Amino acid sequence: MDPSLLALLTAFGLVFVVELPDKTMIATLILTTRYRGLPVFAGVSAAFAVQCVIAASFGGVLTLLPERLVAGVVAVLFGLGAVLLLREGFARDHQDESDAAASAVGPVTFLRAAITSFGVLFAAEWGDASQFATAALSARFADPVWVGLGAWLALAAVAGIAVLLGTKIRHRLRPHLVQRVAGFVFAGFAVFALGQVLF
16 A cells, blocks of 8 residues: 555544544534534634644644643633633523624624634543654654544544534524533533643
8 A cells, every 4th residue: 555545544543433432523512503614614624624734743742841831721722612602602682682783793793603613622632642643653654744644534523513512402592501511511621621731
């Protein structure tokens, strides 16, 4: 088998398996329950592309970053996301005011949803198992382009699955309920990352 193809397939297989039950899939699913699927997919795919370029380019050097520093940054970002989501989810719900505000402001733009999705997933991927796997495979195969492409395809495939699931359940749930659940999930991610800093 061609070494470049082997590098691509190995990266795809490993990253796909690692990411399927990971926090990035859950975060993508939650984002899709808040925003339209296409901008979420565009934003998370762009975030994954940047992260894959970083991981594949730096190879094993990326694994030398202080783990506590990375976990601390991730904890703060997820904590902020949890606060915003919970505040919005538990705000008093006046139906008339909500309807008036929604009609005045209009739907969230494609760009805003994509940028929000990019930011959330870009932060979530730092120090993630898939990032380290991509870096290690890049160093092992000495073929960062094909390893990075394989990892990105795997991440985009997982994001696609999450977007499809989120789109299916979005219309069946009340927005405040989604925001509350998302806030608690993000708070859990923040606590987990904080635990990595402290212990």
